Amino acid sequence: MGNAAVLVLRVVLTIGLAGSLFVQAVMVPMAILTPDEFPSAVRIPVLVLVLLGIATVQVTMICVWRLLTMVRRGTVFSPAAFRYVDIVIGAVAAASILTFALGGALAPGEAVAPGIVLLIGGAGVLIAGVALLVLVMRTLLAQAIARETEARHLQDELDEVI
Numbered sequence: 001m002g003n004a005a006v007l008v009l010r011v012v013l014t015i016g017l018a019g020s021l022f023v024q025a026v027m028v029p030m031a032i033l034t035p036d037e038f039p040s041a042v043r044i045p046v047l048v049l050v051l052l053g054i055a056t057v058q059v060t061m062i063c064v065w066r067l068l069t070m071v072r073r074g075t076v077f078s079p080a081a082f083r084y085v086d087i088v089i090g091a092v093a094a095a096s097i098l099t100f101a102l103g104g105a106l107a108p109g110e111a112v113a114p115g116i117v118l119l120i121g122g123a124g125v126l127i128a129g130v131a132l133l134v135l136v137m138r139t140l141l142a143q144a145i146a147r148e149t150e151a152r153h154l155q156d157e158l159d160e161v162i
Contacts, residue, residue: 003072006068006071006072009064009068010065010068013061013064013065013068016057016061017058017061017062020054020057020058020061021058023054024051024054024055024058028047028050028051028054029047032046032047032050033047041109042105042106042109042111045105046102046105046106049098049101049102049105050102052094052098053095053098053099053102056091056092056094056095056098057091057095059087059088059091060088060091060092063084063085063087063088063091064084064088066084067081067084067085070084077141077144077145077148078145079145081141081145082138082141082142085134085137085138085141086138088134089131089134089135089138092127092130092131092134093128093131095127096124096125096127096128096130096131097124099120099121099123099124099127100120100121100124102120103117103120103121103124106120
């Protein structure tokens with residue numbers, strides 16, 4: 001990955017993190033705590049679930065930032081990368097669970113139409129799919145690290161022979 005791509009992705013992550021902090025601190029509480037928008041029974045659960053969901057996105061962005069740092073240094077193919085990838089998998093899985101919980105919180109009563117709850121459930125399934133995709137990519141990272149270690153070992157043996 002080139003330096004320009006890393007820089008552009010870092011700019012995107014910075015804007016995303018700043019925007020998510022603003023949404024988390026200002027917009028979500030204003031929208032949820034407006035008495036006309038949500039019935040009082042679901043207002044607080046929805047607020048908590050949405051804020052936690054935004055936190056999972058923030059954790060993911062921070063881990064991607066750390067992985068980009070490893071890419072820039074040329075150390076991404078090391079066991080240290082697994083820590084950040086595992087955190088991303090956990091955060092995305094948590095986001096999926098929170099999405100299902102949001103649908104469950106909105107399902108009873110007349111807060112939202114049943115179709116919206118179904119769409120939220122579908123989003124939860126898609127988010128779970130992203131967690132599985134990152135899990136597959138973690139496996140590819142493990143294979144790449146194993147191949148690099150094997151190549152380094154073979155190169156060392158070849159250097160001894162020569």
